Amino acid sequence: MNFKINDHLTWVGKTDWELRSFHGEEYSTHRGSSYNAYLIRDRKNALIDTVRQPFAAEFIENLSQAIDLNRIDYIVANHAEVDHSGALPELMKLIPDTPIYCTANGIKSLKGHYHQDWNFVPVKTGDRLSLGERELIFVEARMLHWPDSMFAYLTGDNILFSNDAFGQHYASEYRYNDQVDRAELYQEAIKYYANILTPFSKLVEQKINEVIGLGLPVSMICPSHGIIWREDPLQIVRQYLKWAQDYQEDQVTIIYDTMWNSTRKMAEAIGEGIKSVRPESAVKLFNSARSDKNDIITEVFKSKALLVGSPTVNRGILSSIAGILEEIRGLGFKGKKGAAFGSVGWSGESVEIINGKLAEAGFELLNDGLKVTWNPDESALKECHAFGERVGKSL
Ligand code: FEO
16 A cells, blocks of 8 residues: 655565564564555656565555656666566666666676566765655665665655665554654664674774765655654664664673573573672573574673573584574674583584584684583582672672
């Protein structure tokens, strides 16, 4: 359903209430998502982005209600990933000569996806496209989060179309940040940053400072997913700057997996030990085999320290721990501390393996880790508690 943002700007996207995973099965979307596309009407008319392919027919039908498709003068593809470009093939069948403005990398990516030689117009930072009363100014946003990503800024209305940046996988009956539950909105925004943008934090900081340096007033930020930032739109920019600077809260996260509950008992005793010396700190435990990995990553993002526990199996670690540690390695967290623990029976390699993976992921190891043999008895649980106390005091 289209909705008017103002007299000359209309949201023509798709709210996807059903979506429960994104990037295949890599990113959980508990609250669905939206694919935001925007139609600007001036003496020339411009469409910014499209929607995912399964919604192409619906998108074109809705867009046709907003404008005669032949009156779309320009298409702006801020990002070629298929959640924003998926309806282009169907649209371009109807208006095949319409120029598509995107970065040089955007052309490569769109050609790679759709194998079409559409009327591409490459743009760079600072390039302008006059629509009549207003202009679009393009700002390349390389690696936020793909090499082709860019922002478009609409003069006159002072609106930044930021594509994935500042977005959230959040389906809502509302459209603006001042209308929705702020806690839900921020939960989805931080999850998005933690799981997708963490590896590019240095670039996030540089890009934001570059955009601020342009001195363009911003009255609204229209991302390509989720809610539009209308009330104090720069709040999310300020928040991104905080998140980009090796963000941490007063939190310790403990991730473990367990076969017969021994490592779980260790995790709980260690958590209690940390809490006993840091009563104000958040101490959160997750069984990685039973928890959503993206939610865990969000908690790791917020943490100053991460403790990871696994028993030893086949001279290795349990697969859910191996999986989450691989995610953590890829995200390249900075400035966090780590420690390992696990119950061991026979050979007992798990703690050394976890230490190695934490170090490889850039965590500063607090100690050599803690092993307990078999099922921890009272004295072993005291040892776990004391281990937690030492970890807590060292943060
Ligand atoms: Fe929303 Fe990178 O696509």
